[in-house]
Amino acid sequence: MEKRHKEPFIHFPKIGGRMVKTIISATLVAVIYQLIGRNACFACIGAVYGMGNVFRGGRQSGGNRFIGTLIGGIFAIPFYWLIHFAPWPVPDWMYLCIGLFLVLYVSAMFGAHGAIQPGTVVFFVVIYTVAQSRFVAYTLARILDTGVGVLVSLLISKLFPSPKEQDLLDDKAEEAVAEAEAIAS
Numbered sequence: 147m148e149k150r151h152k153e154p155f156i157h158f159p160k161i162g163g164r165m166v167k168t169i170i171s172a173t174l175v176a177v178i179y180q181l182i183g184r185n186a187c188f189a190c191i192g193a194v195y196g197m198g199n200v201f202r203g204g205r206q207s208g209g210n211r212f213i214g215t216l217i218g219g220i221f222a223i224p225f226y227w228l229i230h231f232a233p234w235p236v237p238d239w240m241y242l243c244i245g246l247f248l249v250l251y252v253s254a255m256f257g258a259h260g261a262i263q264p265g266t267v268v269f270f271v272v273i274y275t276v277a278q279s280r281f282v283a284y285t286l287a288r289i290l291d292t293g294v295g296v297l298v299s300l301l302i303s304k305l306f307p308s309p310k311e312q313d314l315l316d317d318k319a320e321e322a323v324a325e326a327e328a329i330a331s
Contacts, residue, residue, distance in 0.1 A: 163308050168197040171299040179291075188215075188288050192295025197303060204303050206260065208296035214253065214264030215292040219285040221248050222272035226281045229273060245269060 171193040179186035196208030225245035229238045249269050253262045268288060276284045 163306070164197060167302050167306060168194055168299070171197055171295075171302045174302070175295050175298050184287075184291075186291075189291040189295035189298075192292040193299045194295075196296035196299030204299055208300060210258065210260035211264045212289075212293050212296050213256070213258045214261030214266075215268050215289050216265075217252050217258070217261060218249050218265035218268030219272065219289045221245050221252075222269045223282055223285050225269075226273055226276070226285075230278055230281075242273065245273070 172190045175189045175193045176186045179189055192208065192211060195204075195211040197204045222245070225241050228236075228241040228245075232241070246266065246269065249265045250262060253259065253265055268285070272281060272285050272288075
């Protein structure tokens with residue numbers, strides 16, 4: 147019988163460029179937010195999502211995070227009002243059900259299936275945890291902060307591409323030059 151090699155319980159991964167860029171992006175966002183006197187939590191989360199494993203992955207996961215936050219936030223505002231302030235005798239669970247349906251439906255309508263989870267998280271967090279006096283401001287700040295974090299990471303990722311991404315960019319540039327020379331001749 148062949149003896150199997152056991153994988154170690156703990157694996158020490160290489161500290162790569164993506165990890166360093168993620169730390170730089172989140173730290174930059176945190177410093178900027180500290181300077182302007184705002185809570186950086188959701189902007190930092192957006193920065194992590196916006197970095198992804200490669201630029202394209204960061205654009206997709208960060209984009210999903212932002213789109214989900216936007217859709218969930220857009221529906222959280224009117225449904226928060228309906229649940230907490232509406233004068234009509236409609237049970238809260240009905241408003242919750244309709245609002246959740248709209249978050250899911252609009253995300254699917256735009257093909258933003260990866261935005262469904264972050265959208266529903268924002269929707270529920272606003273509905274269940276935000277003070278009545280701040281629900282609109284909180285929701286708008288959450289959308290803005292997520293977008294800022296995603297944008298900072300995408301910018302850092304674009305300015306400092308990984309070697310793999312740089313090779314792809316170089317290949318595309320060489321192809322473009324070859325096509326231009328072929329057209330010119």
